[in-house]
Amino acid sequence: MTSLLIKNVRIMDDEPADILIRDGVIAEIAPGLDAPGVAEEDATGLIALPGLVDAHTHLDKSLLGWPWYKNDVGGASLMAMIENERDMKQRLGLDPHVQSMRHALKTAGFGATLIRSHIDIDTQGGLRALEGVMQTAEILADVVEIETVAFPQSGLTTREGTAELMDQALAMGANLVGGLDPCGVDRDPKGHLDIIFGLAERHGKGIDIHLHERGDLGLFSMEMILDRAEALDMKGMVTISHAFCLGMQDYPRVEAMLERLAAMDVAIMTTAPASSPAPMVKQLDAHGIRIGAGNDGIQDTWGPYGNGDMLERAKFVGLRNNLREDVEVKRALDICAGGGAVAMGKPRRALKAGAPGDLVLVEGEAVVQAVVTHAPRKLVVKGGHITARDGQTLMAAP
């Protein structure tokens, strides 16, 4: 943990001041600070934002650094995309450590200081992806904090041996238990959910489950998730990613579900997808539900989109939710920064004394302008440690 004095920086849309980070934590924000012996950085009037947070991605999947991958699988069938990916990963001989280094450093260069990554655990790749990403997490500890979710991408009850691998992954140090569409993929919601909640209980870890299932099917799976979370007293320990079903057009049923989610303090992670129903920020906010956002996989066999920039993702959150007022767009940014950290159960990234010394300096006249233009980041700081300048991390990717 490092100390740093950043001079002459605008705190969001406020007047310029200085930020003193001591031993990795913001110690003081005020004009004219002085800290003998502490390294100084002149921010020349740039805007400071809290460190960004990618609360849902897949560091083991990106094809960054490879020749352009021509996608001819499309988005029609989830199972076809899963099969294609497992085959391509083996055929190309992707190294999960190298790929996750490239992906995490790209995301960090855009100002993220905290990432939650789902990692494929399956009987073909075994624990190799987790080993690679954990190695990356260790190497990048001073650049970006990486949390791992053991994710049964190819199915759990339908592929013998996967549950045992998940158990080993958690023993090895994966931070959370993952899961996936208990109806749509395994076609055995009881079996799937009993296994992942059993793993969570045995290892004393939280859950973050992908739920793409829409409409009534998704609500049904969500009920089964909540039944188990309640029975095991897992308040605040469950996250549902995507949660497309919360975007369904059935106000009273969605509201009733939001009340139940709020009572169990379930967090929702979204990518703010343009092409599918999605949880609506204002509706969840009215229930005080924690929301984080993520870039999901970037430039992988699933699709060509994405570059790791959580400031662009904040723009997508704004566009998807029709957020136009400055105060609303700032909430979109918060979901991709401090609010996302809280959704992960981590300390809120914020520009105030006592918060982690994680921040991003951007050009611009106003915070909302920085979000909508997502201009290159001038400086990224994690725990008082300068990690990137002009969009490039100081550590080079392999």
Next chain:
Amino acid sequence: MTSLLIKNVRIMDDEPADILIRDGVIAEIAPGLDAPGVAEEDATGLIALPGLVDAHTHLDKSLLGWPWYKNDVGGASLMAMIENERDMKQRLGLDPHVQSMRHALKTAGFGATLIRSHIDIDTQGGLRALEGVMQTAEILADVVEIETVAFPQSGLTTREGTAELMDQALAMGANLVGGLDPCGVDRDPKGHLDIIFGLAERHGKGIDIHLHERGDLGLFSMEMILDRAEALDMKGMVTISHAFCLGMQDYPRVEAMLERLAAMDVAIMTTAPASSPAPMVKQLDAHGIRIGAGNDGIQDTWGPYGNGDMLERAKFVGLRNNLREDVEVKRALDICAGGGAVAMGKPRRALKAGAPGDLVLVEGEAVVQAVVTHAPRKLVVKGGHITARDGQTLMAAP
């Protein structure tokens, strides 16, 4: 009209060749071309795309070049946004000529060579906005072709004198008759549509009407538009912008409407909005309906989003329609380029002999990569005339 030989350029994803533009038109594409006396440009292996087309924007509205506008009106009420804008334009004293120069040059710097702009015509601003944009169109004739739509943004039957101003606007040279939500704004669909179709008939011009009305209301207005288009034999002369109602979840009714739209060769313009129902590209393609796309207003009193980049808009078309395969993303690009020109009733921008000499050079390994990264444009050419380098137009904005 100018001649230009571009050497060593990749034609979309094909092998490098040379492109010879003679008197503004692509004359030949082949390796090793020679054209004595014609200016040469070495494209150093960059990818050539056809000139981009912004088929729906508002050049008279942007606040580009002004201090950051803090939005506190939001998106809840269309009428509140309309009132706020009319007041702000007067309070700031916006000069439509200056604003449209800034906006059009920004769009051109990103590679657009053709723009269709709706221009507010109302009893407060009169014809001032149209005059300003027409002046811009004249000055920028060699940089970007600008087509104008006389647009009754504040209402037509509800604001006396507007129809007469629309008539004058068309006499002055506005290219098309605009209209807006005949139910939602004027609350007199018959009155509104009779006026705009009457203007179209009198001036022998086409129509491009904004239709944000959703679901059954939108389909009702669309039926009334088609009734009149059929009665006046306006096949191929009507455009419906936004057309949110075509995204409604009622397959047989939407299909029946698409058949009727196809029979009258009505073109659809979309922004591929993330927060509202929208026409689905594959569904419209199955009916052979012409589709264009636009950035709509950028950085104006309606919202902070948008920068004028039609390559980013192609990404939004892809994201909104869940287009993942390379061939699908290329269709998204086409909607923002050649297909958009066809939707406007103009010659298709394409990289082949006989097409207009409009093109954009981008860095990248593959066309789809250029779309998803929307990297700065290296060179923009309109009618053989180099208009921009490295994202900057050669002509400076005021």
